[in-house]
Amino acid sequence: MADLHFLANPARFRRFSQRVTGSLAFATVLALAVGLYLALIAAPPDYQQGETVRIMFVHVPSAWLAMAGYGLLAVLSGSLLVWRHPLAALMARGAAPVGATFAAVCLITxxxxxxxxxxxxxVWDARLTSMLLLFFLxxxxxxxxxxxDHAERGDRAAALLALIGAINLPVIKFSVDWWNTLHQPASVMKLGGPAIHPTILVPLLWMAGALSLLFVILVLLRTETEIDRRRLEAADATA
Amino acid sequence: MTGFGALLARDVRLVLRRPGDVAVVLAFFVVATALFPLGIGPETNLLARIAPGVLWCAALFASMLSLDRLFASDYEDGSLDLLLLAPWPLELAALAKCAAHWIVTGLPLALLAPLLGLTFGLDPLALAALTATLLVGTPTLSLIGGLAAALTLGARKSGALLALLALPLCVPTLIFGAGAVEATVSGQGFGVHLAVLAALALMALATTPWAMAAALRQAGE
Known part of the structure; x- marks a missing residue:
């Protein structure tokens, strides 16, 4: 909790964020370079899927991050509504488009x-459909x-929506699974390959780490931008 | 509870004094449903096959139509401020308004649906399933829609936004509602679907009034 309070001051958060973004950016580039090398060059092509399996190294981490992003949004929304944490709203504004982009990347790849x-x-498969619905949320x-017109009203309404969405996501997921098994019992989606081999798993984890770093740095940068924007608006209002 | 009853009666009475508003929603339901055979072709088997989904989707859209006025008129004329100041819970007030919305839209939609189902060639058992699921499912739509209406109160372009917020949350109800009719057509019973729909309605009943009240308090600040 101490950390949360420490970062509650937007100016202090900004200093903290500016100090860490440099090294974070370096780590992201490094991890991406290693991950992409492992994924695109070192990993062997799949014996069933050939080279197309490499799409997975972007696709799967994007799906994870899209879901984790909504979790982050729910936590931020909770702290905004419960403690009126001043930074939570700004960070939620920063995080939502990043999460949406990862959901879109997951759908496109x-x-x-x-x-x-x-x-x-x-295909209207259960997993695709639930990711699409997450994107809509x-x-x-x-x-x-x-x-x-009043930005803070938007923050707090959106926070309520994020909490309701987080409660409903499992229900939506469950009902979409049910719907799909009703409609097409023998799914084309059954890849049925072997359990993940280390030659695939290691690059996947590297890419997941690299994209998570990218997620964090994008959220931090966008949050800084939101702080600046609020300041400008406040300056405009007083001027 | 007297406040609940009074607010419910007031809202229903307000709508009944202008029955045109309800008629427009029902007319939309009929016209939207009638467009599907025109667009897809009059083949009876195909129509019977798609009827559950079409009727449920049309009912869903129709119940979204009138929602943007659910709290807006009270917000504009100041009644909402009085509700906020009233000595009984705002949650109950929100619930009363949703109940009124259901009585003047959900209920007529559920009663009108079997007539439309008949034109799609659904058999009597499927018509019963359609009516039953709409009766159990439309309260959920009113509650979720009411929440979206409360969240978008005072927003720019609130109508389209309301649909964008509410529709993804209505997906489970749509799936189990249309699924029940389809299960009936294919010879299985619809008891399970009806039970899940009731569970969804109870979950909405237990959660949305709090969220609606919170959103209304935000709007009143």
Whole structure:
């Protein structure tokens, strides 16, 4: 809790964030370089899927980050509504578009992967559909937080929405699974490959780490921008 | 509870004094449903196959239509401020308004749906399933929609935004509602679906009034 209070002051957060972004950026570039090398060059092509398996190294971490991003949004929203944590709103504004982008990257790479593997860009499979719905939840959150002339009202309405969305996500996921098993019991999605081999798993974890660092740094930078924007608006209002 | 009853009666009475508002929603339901055979073709088997989904989607859109006025008129004329100051819980007030919305839209939609289902060639058992699931499912739509209405109160372009917020949250209800009718058509019972729909309605009943009240307090600040 002490850390949360320490960072509650936007100016202090800004100094902290500016101090860490440099080294974080360095680490991100390094991890991305290693991860991309391992994923695109070192990893062997899959015996069933050939070279297209390399799409997975972006696709899977994006899916993880899209989901983790909504979790972060829910935590930030909770601390905004409960403690009125001043930074939480700004960080939620920073995080939502990043999470939405990762959801979009997951959907797009999934479509590009699906075309050679299943012969189609899109199937109404349970997992694809729940990721699409997650993307819609993100869009709703972004739209709602920007829908008010008074920015703080938008923050708090969007925070309520994020909490409701987080409660409903498991229900949505469950019902979409149910819906899909009703409609197509024998799914084309069953890849049925072997359990993940270390030659695949290690690059995947590197890419997951690198993209997580990218996620963190983008959120920090966007939060700084939001702080600056609020300051400008406050200066405009007083001038 | 007298406050709940009074607010419910007031809202229903307000709508009934202008029955045109309800008629427009029902007319939208009928016209939107009638467009599907025109767009897809009059083949009976195909229509019976898609009828559950079409009718449920049309009902979902129709119940979203009137929602943007749910709190807006009270917000503009100051009644909402009085509700905020009232000595009984705002949660109950929000619930009363949603109940009124259900009585004037959800209920007529559920009663009208079997007539439309008939034109799609659904058999009597499927029509019963359609009516039953709409009766159990539309309260959830009113509650989720009411939450979206409270969240978008005072926002720019609130109508489209409301649909964007509410529709993803309505997905479970849509799946189990349309799934029940489909299960009936294919010879299975719809008891399980109905039970899940009831569970969804109870969950919405237990969670949305608090969120609605919180959103209304934000709007009142």
């Amino acid at each position: 999934g479509a590009l992967w699906g075309r050679p593997m299943w012969g189609t860009y899109w 993100y869009l709703g959150h972004i739209a709602l937080s920007n829908a008010y």
